[in-house]
Amino acid sequence: MRIVDRFAEIIDWYPKAMSKEERHLVYKIDWLVLSFSCISYFTKNLDVSALSNAYVSGLTMRLLCIPSNIVLTRLPAEYYLPAFEVLWGLFTLGTAFITSYNQLLVMRFFVGFTATACWVGNAHIVNSWYTRQELGKRNAIYGCVSPVGAMFAGYLQSAAYTNLSGHGGMAGWRWLFIICTIITIPCALIGVFFCPNVPDRTNSRWFPDREKQMAVDRLLRDGFAKTRGIGRSLFKRILGNWRIYVFFVVGNLFWMTPYPSSLPYTLWLASMPSKYSVPMINNLSTIANAGTIVSTMVGGFYSDWRQNKWETMLYGGILILVCNTVLLVWKVSDGAKFFAFIGIGVANGPTNLIVPWLAEYMSHDLEARSASIAIVNVGWVVINCVVPLVAWPTASAPRYLGGYIWSVIMSVIEIILLPLPMILKRQERKEGFDYTRAVLEENGIVAAGLEEKTKGIDNQSLEESDVTDEKDVAVNTIAV
Secondary structure (H helix, E strand, O other): OHHHHHHHHHOOOOOOOOOHHHHHHHHHHHHHHHHHHHHHHHHHHHHHHHOOOHHHHHHHHHHOHHHHHHHHOOOOHHHHHHHHHHHHHHHHHHHOOOOOHHHHHHHHHHHHHHHHHHHHHHHHHHOOOOOHHHHHHHHHHHHHHHHHHHHHHHHHHHHHHHHOOOHHHOOHHHHHHHHHHHHHHHHHHHHHHHOOOOHHHOOOOOOOHHHHHHHHHHHHHOOOOOOOOOOOHHHHHHHOOHHHHHHHHHHHHHHHOOHHHOHHHHHHHHOOOOOOOHHHHHHHHHHHHHHHHHHHHHHHHHHHHHOOOHHHHHHHHHHHHHHHHHHHHOOOOHHHHHHHHHHHHHHOHHHHHHHHHHHHHOOOOHHHHHHHHHHHHHHHHHHHHHHHHHHOOHHHOOOOHHHHHHHHHHHHHHHHHOOHHHHHHHHHHHOOOOHHHHHHHHOOOEOOOHHHHHHHHOOOOOOOOOOHHHHHHHHHHOEO
8 A cells, every 4th residue: 555655646646645534535525435436427428329310319418418417415415326327227228229310310319308418417426526736637537538438439330330240130230229228327336436526525335424424625725615505696606707617618718629620530541441441440540549548647647737728728729720831731741640630539639628727716615616617618519519510520531621620720729718718717816706715705714824825826927837845845834
């Protein structure tokens, strides 16, 4: 265990200043929160990879996404999220037995409707348990589930089509949905026993009362408020705050611009059948996913080490711009194109920092934070349904001139807008609004270094990226 503890300190998984008791608590939080959230998201990725219908499955997510995350702040997550997961597993099973296109549409509608609570709900849970110094790494693990799920789904599809086609008189694709259901439902039931909800509402049997209170207190010391209720004021708390608008735009720009690393990359490889066989294309797609996984983890650790999210996202944004520009020019060697496609996949990793960055800026309001995560995600759902059809029509493959023009323009805009949250927050403080300080004072947290604490928490600016030590000192001076 000493070797493990030492390694955890080296990679800053548990900061050196963290007490043994708190380290034990965070260890348990990691196992409970990340295990259920990642397993739940993984099973969703299997189903989405099995059959993706953007309009039917994707757009129906808009019907439930935002209200689901609002309701989740009031209902026990350990029952709410697994219930929806069981339902989407059953509708996935139903997809295996359809006999017409209309039946497919109905099944996919309900799959999309029930699966919508998964990603945003689990993102809310993950971002409700950790301090600012921990969010990047934990969200990186959660973010890696998508490329890992895509890679696993590819092998699962190949195995189902190859080995099960014709068994029981059913095609391989039907067996694929049956297998997805067999995986999904037991995983959903795990949540009933392991999903801990959020700290000040947890009834988890795995935390004694002292640890439950410790989980709440450590977040309060970091400026994360307890529940404020939903009521009529919730809409004003969400829509009356510049944060939701800024992160909606900045976040979706960063999620949109790496699109060429997905279908355009695959279709470019497929346009050269004499050079790339189907197995080779699958292997090269795996390389792109692997690049995303590595950059996601590196970006998460680096952002926590630097105590800001913007810097890692800036590096990713610049790489996206360079690679999209190479593909826009197009008249380059195949090696340069391959580098550009893989580079965009690597740059996709830092985009996972959007949600924890939003969570930090909405730390003063748990319910508004949960709803804001859902709102930003709804924007992505809509964009992902519309933009590929407009900017990336399959008929334009593999050149996609319009698509790369779009991506280059959006890449420039995203880099320009990246400093906007820091600028607005500075202006907000100049006008006397300091949400972090308000949370500390509301909860009776007194510190000689309170001013330094709030400044340290605002370590999201271009000028304050080197104040980690000051923040640590301020944190240790706080007394409740």
